[in-house]
Amino acid sequence: MPDVCILDPDGDLVRYLEKEGKTKKNECWACYHSELFTHDLNGTRIGILPCAVGASYAVLIAEQLFVSGCRLLISVTSAGIVTDQTSSKQFALITEAVRDEGTSYHYLPPEKPSRISGSLYDALTAASPAAEPPYFEAKSWTTDAPYRETQTSINVMKQNGVTCVEMEASALYAFAEYSQNSVLCFAHLTNSMAQEEGDFEKGEEFGSLDTLRLITDVLKRLGLN
8 A cells, every 4th residue: 555645536637647557556455446546656656546526435535545554645626716816826735624514523523623634734834845835725615515505605605714615625634633644635726616618627637737746746845755
């Protein structure tokens, strides 16, 4: 099992690497309802799990990964833009997530916020590579009811400083806090929830090249690459 694994909810990263002949299926992966692929990223072997969409499924996979030997899990999910940002960066490091789903409540009591690990955040921000990080920090809204993203709800989230909406982060962070495992959640801001022409445009190779650059930067900041 690779020390570093990636959740690829859209599956675009795995499809790109398969097309390029740069990944192979891991036959040791025990979770029969999913597939794990491995890739050499600048000398670091990483595992990638495609199409783990939604809080409950993402946490199921996370549970199995850490039991199997994973040490760091990075989720990079597409996200809808709730509040326009001044930053031109497409990726957001989710530092806190609104818990509008059910899975997180199996790990943390209702009154606790779902946040990135303080020690992991400190490790990520303590590093000072010459290059500026390819992401900014943001608060997200995690929901497992995407068709309930009503204008009323969106307005409330805007008032609460939410940048984007996605389906996994709050549960993954709750799981991470409860189990004391290392999880980072990033949002790839790709759409305005089907309100504009060209929504869900992720960039070259459906955003895969940018995602690989993001992961490379994160691993360097953590001293893992």
